Amino acid sequence: MPRTAPVRRRMSTLAFAVAGLVLAAGCSSTGGAKGATADGVPLVAAGRLKTCTHLPYPPFQFERGGKVVGFDVDLLDLVAKRLGVRQEIVDTPFENIKTGAFLNSGQCDVAAAGMTITAERRKNIDFSVPYFDATQAVVTRKDSGITSLADVKAKKRKLGAQAQTTGEDYADRGGFDPVSFDTSDALLNGLRTGQVAAVIVDYPVARGWLKDPANSGPFHQVDNLHTGEQYGIGVKKGNNKLLAAIDKAITDARADGTYRSLYEKWIGPLPSSGSPGRSIASGEPAPAGSASERS
Template structure:
């Protein structure tokens, strides 16, 4: 997944505020070279062995919008979503509140946002990939993901082969694993900066088909405004999402996050969050990954 917005905007879960990835090795190496200021300031704290950049808060980076994983509630201005609820469980275990920082995805995928002390943990449907684990620590998988194709009803599309055979223009979200997947299949998709722009591209006919994370597509199709479109195909890419932390810096937070994910799966919390934001949970989704 991916998205691009102005950096530096923050929001408490309690307050209002204004969210995957063409890999750039050089950027990743530069990210490692950054010296972090996260816990060196007077505002930092250590709770249960976990280093926090701000006292009383677990600060999370994400890139908005990316419903149902995170987006800004139009009525309250709060950042809400599947990932937000999972990180809230971690914050609750620490006895603090979650604070969300809206961050360009480019600074998230390289680890530079973490290294620069912008946040303690990163969320946002970020696929676990070897190139990312070189520069960041990652939690155990918390979500099994697939990609889906969305098109206008009656398009006759049921696969990527159909898109190619019909010579239809395919759209994708920039820097996402979905975009990487279709490029690997020989497509040259039109790349949109964020998920909203990608959806608008489909609505306005700039593209005939789009590829996006399956839960995102299913969320869009719940909106009556998208009633003329449908999910036309699933692409099982074997992806799993993880929560990301600064490399070698906060092992206690990695351990705690894994404990929280495991407990949520066993005590029913995960199921409640899943069904709140995604829908009926497949039996396999509740177990370990």
Template sequence: MSGRTPRRPAAAAAAAALALTVMTGCGGDEGATVQGVKLIKKGQLTSCTHLPYPPFQVEQGGKVVGFDVDMIDLVAKRLGVTQKVVDTPFETMKTGAALNAGKCDIVMGGMTIKQDRVQFMDVSKPYFDATQALMAKKDSGVTSLDDVKNRKLKLGSQASTTGEDYVKEKGLDPRSFDNSLAELDGLRTGQVDVIVQDYPVVQGWLKEPANAAKYAIVANLNTGEQYGFWIRKGHNPKLVELTNQAIEGAKADGTYKKIYEKWIGPMPKPGGAGGAGGSGGGTS
């Protein structure tokens, strides 16, 4: 996501869907309209994401949790329903195909607001600003993308993300990994020397003592992107409106700050790396 998520075979996606108890809510179920919002299944707000993508969404103990999940829960609460999460290939999320097929009501997953996506889907107001980060061994001596390029180091990225697009635009040819955890393993096992990933994701990895002992953020890349929640084009204007209200309300009453600190850490000042509500960059 801002940079964000991966491609993986349909069979793998189907297997993941079967493994999660939250994977219900397809177009064939009985729908409902609540407060003018069209829901594909009565009594629930069905959200699509692509797992895993900590700290925004990850499965823990058979349940999908994370920053985005908590934010969409606020929307569901306003509707008086519960959220159900569907694990979905990212390709079908970013094109609007999952929404058009009635697989979900709303798409989350650290997905950057981009003009090409806005053509096919409606989007909420920005709910998160995030920079990209380069992560490498502490003694790597890397301080920029130029270092990676000039020293011919092996760079890893997550498939289908804006982080990957960004480094390609800078003339690098990264090794593409299916998801964020595979990318991290690529660094750990020496398949690559440096990885590019969303700042909040890297920050979350570095909370683990084993990672913090060996690796560090060696550079921040402010790509000026923002995350949004996505809704079927022209189909559910009331859901767009309600989602915006939930975002604004959370920022106004302190709920957003609590969610941010729970999943990411201390909130930076507006405009800072990984910040919210100011300028910043995203990644998926």
């Protein structure tokens, strides 16, 4: 359930305790060799590719009809098929993903959560080749009078962001002191209930919101921010065989048209210029000089 009030960079005592337990478990982990595939790719459990994610984060991963689906899910299914195993989803707080805690403790083989590749995260996990070029969107109420991210600051209105994301980092660097929410659902609810006047979120997430008439009625996108971010699939540091299998699956999918099909299924037309940023209203690629950015 979405939180009824935003929480700014705060993990509960229980969350810290759980993180401590899984890190402790990681100290005795064997690296998952017991679940190795026929060609020697190490997995934490036989016959399964365990994927850590943080739900919900549509269109990358979310629940529909009691099943987790999305762009990342379909992409990792390609990897699982290549390895001759099935994918199993593990839902966990994003902190456990970006720090590598659940990879190190043997809870998961891979981390796929619409996760931006950053130098800081590279210290904790190894990343695949980039599989998605990301931008940030700014969404607000149509009656807010806000026309851009800069306008949020100029009018001294509150900006919301999802905690522990690059969107929050971007807002921090811009001097916004954003109100943080635990999930994308909670972020949208914060906008809906007036806790914030605008939110900064990954463009595909904003696009997914605005496809729903319940959201496109009161809300609209006013900015699209090009940050140069790219998403990657994370693995435990040093798990080179699994990383190579993921890279091969992504590269082959781009070459044979499978990637385009998945992109169009979950997000929309694949931009020829490489950037997914598009105007919600027109469906056209966002201008290269657009003053907008992502999470």
